[in-house]
Amino acid sequence: MSHKTYNKLWAEAQKIIDEASQYDTALHGEKPNKDKRQAQYQVSSLYVRYITVINKLDQCYDQIVHPQKRLTVRKLLDTCIGRTLELKHELVELDLSEFSYFDDVLLDKKLTPMEVEVTVPTYFIRERECELKSRKLAMDNILKRLGFYEEEIVEIEMTEDEAIRLIQVHERARQGRLRSQFMKEIRLMKEKGKTEPPEKRRSDGGSAALKIQKTWRGFNIRRKMKRRKLEEMLLIGSFMPVESRRRAEQVKELRRKMQVEYQEEYDHALVEVKSRLQHNKGGSMKEEITDEVRTWILDYQAQSGKFPEMPSEESGGSALFFTRQGTGSEISKSTTASSKGSKDKKDKGKKEKENGKKKSDEEEDPGFKMTPSNFLGDMLTANMEYEEVWRDREEESNPQQKADIEMIRAEKTVELETELRKVVDQMLRDELDILQAALDRDKGRKARKSSKKKGRSGKKSKKKKEKDLTPDRTLDSLFEELITNGIIKKYPEVSLSAFRGERSYASHELRKQEKDPLPSLGDIRQVMMEYCILPLGSKTIHQVAPLVKSIMLTGPHGSGKDMLVHAICTEVGAVLFDLSPANIVGKYPGKSGLIMLVHLVNKVARLLQPAVIYMDGAEKPFLKKVPKTDKTDPKRLKKDLPKIVKNIGPEDQIILIGLSHCPWDCDQKALAQTYNKFIYIPRPDYGSMSSLWKELLFQFSGVNRQFDTAAMTKLSDGYTVGVILQVIKEVMTCKRILQLRVLPLTHAELINALCKHEPVYKEEEESFLQWFVKTPIGRRKARALEIEAELRANTGIVMKKKK
Incomplete structure (x- = not known):
């Protein structure tokens, strides 16, 4: 697609952002809403709008080549993702469920459930391709050295005897094939020699002609029907030819290469323009700033009889002088007025608190009030940037969409002015100290202390810095040690879309009837996207978005828990740390060894963000009574797991994911202290099971498209996805796939394989x-x-x- 296409797509997304942000701002200013359904509709409406915007902006950011436009699109994309995550947590508080259903909003907005499913932003992986490739290569080299991979077979030069023996084997095989063909021809000649019954004999060759006609007509009709079907699908836009699809992918790759090229040119221009400005205008700009500030200081001294205090660098420096209006006396008036206003506000606040206490006694439910957003302000700023800079910008002179030099010059002028102002402020601070000391000596007063103020460093973080037990070791050595001990593991790369399953289409109506329906597999996929992939994929989002430190996935065997962990790691390029009790048994023994293990995991996870700390059998560290048959020492990490979760901050792209198929066997209080979210993956519903059978069976070309998958869906009710995959693997062997043309697939084959597996019983x-x-x-x-x-x-x- 062309530059205009993506500019148009951006404009469409911007229109939705404008409407959604206005509605969002209005909701923040409203009074608490006591109507729960209305509040749920309002939040869901915003949530749906932002999701559609995310999918559009992701396409724009992936394909727009203009480097300055991409900066604005990236800001909008990050803020929209962050705001969506905030709204998701609002919906959880409203519904008191991790899963939200809003069919009424989809009907009003005329959207399908597929349109409101968030796609994984492409930049999560694309911008880290080199890093991920080097890490994967390093891991492969370490595993090869340890002997986990089979060594490549090195060709050894053959001796003459070995070569003769090999030729003899092949010659004997050739002679055997010739003799077999010869005997086959003799057998066919004998069969032809047999006399046929007189009624089957045809001297005119009519049967042969009839057979040829029948074959040709069937082939011709099938070819025509295939062509008509293809033309119809192309007409309605539901099919893209292979060649067109390949060409579209080539164009996308070409645009991505252009992005890299233009970005390098943009980075080079930033340095070059700034150095040129500094060389040509740096001296004159510094003189102008110095004269301006000195003039203001002299005016202030003439009016007040004393020199002003120069604001600290953290608070803005001399630029604060020109943001204030009027003289120092007016400033003092404004400060006194503000102090009076603050007193009035305090009095009002006391009265409101007293009234609030009275009202709280009368009313129990205060209603729903939208919590302040950390992303809405940045979104409005980026939206304003689009309106002012990009919306009506004429780009006829820039058809290649390269960086705009004039914009770079304006930005660097402001940046250079800020840097020069800091230098001028420091020089004037020294001058003011000397002048004030001289003035004090003349008046016979003690020299005033230096007016330098220490910038606010903020409150000391309560988080204690962990003592580094490995200060002299490099990251590569620690990485290799953890791989050698099997703590860092290589996971199979699988996308989240491979977790197949339909969204729930009946849960909204069931919620209206005050029922609590079980989620479908599509709902599980969406929650994993919102709680794990979107926060972990971007550092800027993770620092500000609602923090999910740990999550626990529960469900019967074969429900797809491990696959979800691997999909999360694949989509964000995370490092997987396996702290399962069965995996760490015998590793880092003793108390000191355990301390070292926890320290290494914490340290390497923070150095190789994003990271996923994985624990299979998440209930085992908190078991009330350990079985005598369990020799893995499952309670080894009981005290350390809560500490690991507690130390995860907004700046750490780390999450703990626990898996369990029997979570009721442990202390529930300790479990709740370790895991923030609990997700139950039930057996598939009818819709998910039906689509699963169709996708798995019809991927084989020999399976008849009239095969009744509905019958298999009903018969397999109660089985998990893992069982269905295992059944397909057992039945559809290589030999059976080759026989499909001659011997069609039957239900009995699948049922026989299905009967060998255990379903999910009602009691479980x-x-x-x-x-x-x-x-x-x-x-x-x-x-x-x-x-x-x-x-x-x-x-x-x-x-x-x-x-």
């Missing part, structure tokens, strides 16, 4: 549901339902009394 499913009610969010949900039931009972009693 009920155990998961009973456990989930005891999780923090499950308890909050149950408490909210109890309060609603009590309110209804009370209102019913009041209505009866009135009657």
